[in-house]
Amino acid sequence: MSDSQATHETESTGIETSTSSTTTAGETDERIDDSWLEYEFEGEPKLSVQNLDVYYGDEHALKDVSMDIPEQSVTALIGPSGCGKSTFLRSLNRMNDRIKSARVEGTVELDGRDIYQDGTNLVELRKRVGMVFQSPNPFPKSIKDNVSYGPRKHGDINTGLLASLLGKDESDKEAELVERSLTQAALWDEVSDRLDDNALGLSGGQQQRLCIARALATDPEVLLMDEPASALDPIATSKIEDLIEELAEEYTVVVVTHNMQQAARISDQTAVFLTGGELVEYDDTEKIFESPESQRVEDYITGKFG
Numbered sequence: 001m002s003d004s005q006a007t008h009e010t011e012s013t014g015i016e017t018s019t020s021s022t023t024t025a026g027e028t029d030e031r032i033d034d035s036w037l038e039y040e041f042e043g044e045p046k047l048s049v050q051n052l053d054v055y056y057g058d059e060h061a062l063k064d065v066s067m068d069i070p071e072q073s074v075t076a077l078i079g080p081s082g083c084g085k086s087t088f089l090r091s092l093n094r095m096n097d098r099i100k101s102a103r104v105e106g107t108v109e110l111d112g113r114d115i116y117q118d119g120t121n122l123v124e125l126r127k128r129v130g131m132v133f134q135s136p137n138p139f140p141k142s143i144k145d146n147v148s149y150g151p152r153k154h155g156d157i158n159t160g161l162l163a164s165l166l167g168k169d170e171s172d173k174e175a176e177l178v179e180r181s182l183t184q185a186a187l188w189d190e191v192s193d194r195l196d197d198n199a200l201g202l203s204g205g206q207q208q209r210l211c212i213a214r215a216l217a218t219d220p221e222v223l224l225m226d227e228p229a230s231a232l233d234p235i236a237t238s239k240i241e242d243l244i245e246e247l248a249e250e251y252t253v254v255v256v257t258h259n260m261q262q263a264a265r266i267s268d269q270t271a272v273f274l275t276g277g278e279l280v281e282y283d284d285t286e287k288i289f290e291s292p293e294s295q296r297v298e299d300y301i302t303g304k305f306g
């Protein structure tokens with residue numbers, strides 16, 4: 001034990017834990033206490049991650065991560081660059097499957113069913129667990145087509161004879177879907193008179209809300225967002241933040257952010273990953289930002305490293 005080590009008692013458990021001071025890089029011999037990861041909430045988890053390890057070739061990018069994510073809330077994932085936040089996010093809808101060198105071990109349950117079990121329909125999974133990326137990436141198509149692209153591709157907009165027999169033609173259904181999704185993404189009022197214009201003519205912030213509308217159009221239950229506002233100016237960022245909070249009334253939102261003030265503003269619970277791919281602490285956002293258990297988390301949050 002070094003002189004700089006401190007002992008403290010956790011409020012919630014009364015368990016004594018040892019912590020040590022950190023270096024500027026946040027390296028330390030502090031051991032993760034399991035009680036720092038026990039986040040309790042009412043109801044069943046929407047997503048339950050157990051003993052998740054992810055490797056890229058020989059690199060062990062995520063180490064034995066377990067956490068339950070409650071539904072209809074915002075969960076923020078924070079931590080320094082390279083600690084595995086995006087890797088974790090991509091594990092929740094098996095986007096890591098698309099990376100050749102990636103290998104995943106452990107389980108991720110969506111409503112109690114392991115998404116990694118044989119026979120999982122990946123198209124169906126990614127419809128239920130949608131994703132929005134860091135840089136807005138609309139298709140070079142009209143605003144309308146960007147929104148209806150997914151449901152069309154999956155055959156979810158009824159077409160032809162069957163639809164007209166049911167009383168609605170294809171274009172009515174499509175118009176309804178486009179309006180609903182753009183309204184949910186807080187973009188409808190800005191684009192309703194130019195739905196046939198090319199999406200690439202929109203501002204960055206509008207393009208990002210269009211990408212959110214596109215993700216919502218497939219009727220997901222979970223929305224994964226990887227730094228959705230990092231490429232945007234402060235006004236566009238604030239619109240996305242407001243939108244995320246609104247979406248959480250209906251959807252389960254998991255968001256990676258580098259911006260700690262943003263995590264504090266918009267999330268209900270926060271998971272802190274630190275260098276080496278370890279989840280160090282997971283709790284109510286207020287608790288994480290006001291009185292974290294881990295010395296390393298406190299150092300990270302107060303800007304001492306990272």
Ligand SMILES: Nc1ncnc2c1ncn2[C@@H]1O[C@H](COP(=O)(O)OP(=O)(O)OP(=O)(O)O)[C@@H](O)[C@H]1O
Nearest residue numbers: 056061079080081082083084085086087088099101
């Ligand atoms: N496609 C990939 N192929 C190989 N290694 C990867 C790949 N993606 C990520 N890694 C490695 O896995 C580790 C975790 O990366 P990841 O992108 O998940 O971290 P992050 O916390 O999201 O970082 P950042 O905040 O910089 O986006 C890093 O060491 C990274 O180099």
